[in-house]
Amino acid sequence: MTTWRSFISAALVCMAFKAATAQPGDDLRCKIEEVSLALGVKIVVNESVPDSWGAVSYGPNADEGEVIRYLELLHHEFTKYPEGYLKQSRADAIILVQNLTFCEQPRAAIPDPYKKQLFLSINGAFRIASSRYLAHVMHHELHHLTEYSMWKNMTFDWHEWILLNGDGFCYGKGGAEAYADYMANGTDFYTPDNPQQGFINRYSLTGDEEDRAELMAFLMTDYERPVIAKLLKKDLILREKSKLLTRLLQDFRRPSIQFPGSIRTD
Ligand SMILES: [Zn+2]
Numbered sequence: 001m002t003t004w005r006s007f008i009s010a011a012l013v014c015m016a017f018k019a020a021t022a023q024p025g026d027d028l029r030c031k032i033e034e035v036s037l038a039l040g041v042k043i044v045v046n047e048s049v050p051d052s053w054g055a056v057s058y059g060p061n062a063d064e065g066e067v068i069r070y071l072e073l074l075h076h077e078f079t080k081y082p083e084g085y086l087k088q089s090r091a092d093a094i095i096l097v098q099n100l101t102f103c104e105q106p107r108a109a110i111p112d113p114y115k116k117q118l119f120l121s122i123n124g125a126f127r128i129a130s131s132r133y134l135a136h137v138m139h140h141e142l143h144h145l146t147e148y149s150m151w152k153n154m155t156f157d158w159h160e161w162i163l164l165n166g167d168g169f170c171y172g173k174g175g176a177e178a179y180a181d182y183m184a185n186g187t188d189f190y191t192p193d194n195p196q197q198g199f200i201n202r203y204s205l206t207g208d209e210e211d212r213a214e215l216m217a218f219l220m221t222d223y224e225r226p227v228i229a230k231l232l233k234k235d236l237i238l239r240e241k242s243k244l245l246t247r248l249l250q251d252f253r254r255p256s257i258q259f260p261g262s263i264r265t266d
Pocket residue numbers: 140141144175209210213
């Protein structure tokens with residue numbers, strides 16, 4: 001978390017800068033500095049940044065006000081994690097863009113653990129850009145980076161987790177296929193309709209890494225937390241998964257992350 005000293009020093013730097021230049025863009029520059037200090041990571045806006053695959057592309061940034069609003073949301077969501085968590089998760093740099101794609105497929109975010117960076121699309125994807133969706137995406141994608149930091153693999157098959165689903169269950173072919181299905185058929189992957197015991201939504205069925213990233217996103221976002229709280233009450237497998245996720249995060253970092261709000265997973 002941010003210390004007051006960081007906030008004050010950011011404010012002083014920005015006030016000095018404003019006084020010296022008073023050019024358009026100062027508000028954005030100051031907000032970037034403030035959020036960057038608060039999160040302890042580099043935030044990149046309006047810059048072309050190489051990715052690990054040569055497959056990521058995006059358009060020029062949106063207007064300044066939109067980026068500032070996004071930064072405020074990012075600040076709110078990512079300061080829920082303990083100090084140092086983002087860097088430990090290899091999110092050393094957060095790159096804000098719009099109209100993000102991977103191999104021309106629209107994406108709301110792309111975690112790039114090899115270069116220790118996270119691309120976030122400030123206008124979401126598929127014309128979905130509500131704050132609720134954008135916040136969900138932030139936590140979901142950060143969790144992919146966290147798992148890479150633990151296992152050096154973003155699609156690790158965690159057997160202890162998979163066993164909770166019971167005999168005969170098989171996950172799908174991962175998130176990329178769900179994106180293709182959504183684009184081709186408009187399949188609803190995201191409504192938390194608990195399609196079967198142990199799963200929040202259809203996206204959770206696509207892979208065990210997506211299952212955990214979805215659960216993490218629902219636990220961490222303010223709007224979605226009441227939904228998962230209800231599901232946890234009635235779904236034993238989901239409760240067991242929450243306990244396992246909590247243990248995973250405890251192993252990753254001490255003191256462990258505390259899920260915000262009133263949710264208890266033990
Ligand atoms: Zn994912």
